[in-house]
Amino acid sequence: MCLGALKLYCCHLALGEELKQQKMELARLPCPRSLLVFGLVLAVSLGFCAEFVAGVCEPIELPFCEGLAYNHTVMPNVLGHVDQKTAEQDVNGFSALVLLECSPELKPFLCAVYVPECVSGRPKPVCRATCESARLGCERFMNKRGSFWPSELDCTNFSYGDCEYGLTASEIQKKLFDMGHAVGDQVLSLHTARILMSLKDDEKTGKLNTNKFQELQSYVSTVKTEFLAYGRANDGVVSEDQMKNALRARDLRLNELNFGLLWDRYSNAGQIGYDDFVAILARLDALKTRFRTHRMTNLPCDCMMASFSLDDFIRDTLL
Incomplete structure (x- = not known):
């Protein structure tokens, strides 16, 4: 579909180039111009271009995520939050679960998702093993209270790659x-x-x-x-x-x-x-x-x- 076109646009944006040869490039892509433009706006809003565009590291301002091994993050995060204030509104909903201490991995996992560590201007990938451990320890507590593990935090969304993880x-x-x-x-x-x-x-x-x-x-x-x-x-x-x-x-x-x-x-x-x-x-x-x-x-x-x-x-x- 238009994935190649979106990546092309993202690369141009990352290099700060003027899209002078837009017409020539669009002509080679099997993607209507209107759909491409709409897709580009959507991709940028969801953080699709984060793979190509390095952001600016900023100090973590969420009280929920104080005391981590890192203190700088970069937005947008993997859920599409464009700033920390927006991310804070969602992550604070897990405060009661964290207080239960159902899993020592819950808070590190949530912070890795909502305010990921900034590495050279890019968010550090979330470790799937950390997600699975957090879910394994806490999901039964959530179910007892009539709630469920959020679909947006489904562990299959993350990768085992680059995991620094293990239980002693x-x-x-x-x-x-x-x-x-x-x-x-x-x-x-x-x-x-x-x-x-x-x-x-x-x-x-x-x-x-x-x-x-x-x-x-x-x-x-x-x-x-x-x-x-x-x-x-x-x-x-x-x-x-x-x-x-x-x-x-x-x-x-x-x-x-x-x-x-x-x-x-x-x-x-x-x-x-x-x-x-x-x-x-x-x-x-x-x-x-x-x-x-x-x-x-x-x-x-x-x-x-x-x-x-x-x-x-x-x-x-x-x-």
Whole structure:
């Protein structure tokens, strides 16, 4: 359609040129002149030409976005707000949600949208992973109050490119608690959160992106359901036989010596609570995955063996 024409006009505007050869250029474009002019006005009003035209960095004036890692923005933003005062009217509607602390990423995400960081006169792209994390933590609170995640903030509108993002173990612990992954007064410890993170931290960065956290959240939900099934008759704890059954159900078959060592380490008065139950399964699942990664093939025996470097062995056993 007229996309090429709009980009051509934007490039001319960015260079400050007089459009002297307008007629010649328009003649080559399969786009009516009236539609082109209308489209140009619309594109400029919506910030379409921001890709080509560098703006002027200006100090952030929104109280809502004070205390960010950056203090200068550039307009228009991705929603088409042409000045900060207009953007402020919309972003202030999220103040109550921010006070709920439903997600540590909500405020940074909203500010990245409404008053984006100014980088060489252009707005820094909004990270899709930050959007997804903010939505994951807060959408259920919004739904309980009869509201919905705004369509203009749909995370598919943003890209994973240039994302500087990741959840640490302590942030994972908090998010799992906020999402209801506790059993009565039994909550997951930071130590268990670190084990859980290692289960999904394929890149060994010490952080999880939103997709990996969603996988982890699903894993914890399944383990919690298993614990409740075993512990319901025992006042929220698991017996030795129930722990063995839980391991067998996951094809985590330990010999008596290894199970005894595991049980002695984690059990208290002959039983195991929720936090330790999750830690045991996550630790063994992670070790099983590591073993398979290093597994040797074409062996002259009907056996399973793996080859580890010393660093790999130390890291895996420290889980």
